[in-house]
Amino acid sequence: MKVEQLFACHRVSEERKVPLATLSFQDNAMYWWTALERERRLHKNPSIEYWNDLRGALRRRHIPPYYNRKSMDKLQGLHQKNLSVEEHWQKMVLYIIRAGINEDNHTTIYRFLSGLKLEIRNKVELLPYKDLNHLIQLSIKVEKQIL
Numbered sequence: 001m002k003v004e005q006l007f008a009c010h011r012v013s014e015e016r017k018v019p020l021a022t023l024s025f026q027d028n029a030m031y032w033w034t035a036l037e038r039e040r041r042l043h044k045n046p047s048i049e050y051w052n053d054l055r056g057a058l059r060r061r062h063i064p065p066y067y068n069r070k071s072m073d074k075l076q077g078l079h080q081k082n083l084s085v086e087e088h089w090q091k092m093v094l095y096i097i098r099a100g101i102n103e104d105n106h107t108t109i110y111r112f113l114s115g116l117k118l119e120i121r122n123k124v125e126l127l128p129y130k131d132l133n134h135l136i137q138l139s140i141k142v143e144k145q146i147l
Helices: 002-009 014-023 027-042 051-062 067-076 085-099 105-115 118-124 132-146
Strands: none
Touching: 002 014, 014 051, 067 085, 085 105, 085 132, 105 118, 105 132, 118 132
8 A cells, every 4th residue: 555655646657666666675575576577487477567466466475365354254343342433433444445345435334333332323323414424523423422
């Protein structure tokens, strides 16, 4: 994510992303990259030229296959419990990103509401809200009132 932010900030062209990213590889990452490129040449496969391909290779190398499923399980089981509304929201966003899902706002709103403490959810559901951000702010206000 940090690399993608840097690419966007500096408006890095697609053809420069892979060379720039691999330039910063050190130690084991450099050995892995060199071996991967050598293996691709031996099998007459083209070099990795696009950031999404490199990102995919990095994910296959460093993230176990069950990672997305575990992240989705954590997201599905997420409840506010002893977290503040803000902490609950941040954790939910983190799990959504880690699970690699892209859902519409209605689903995210439902997911957020269903994870809130019952006393907060019952009050917030009675209030009108414009969008997800407004709902989060209302939930924070309700939480403060309860506390």
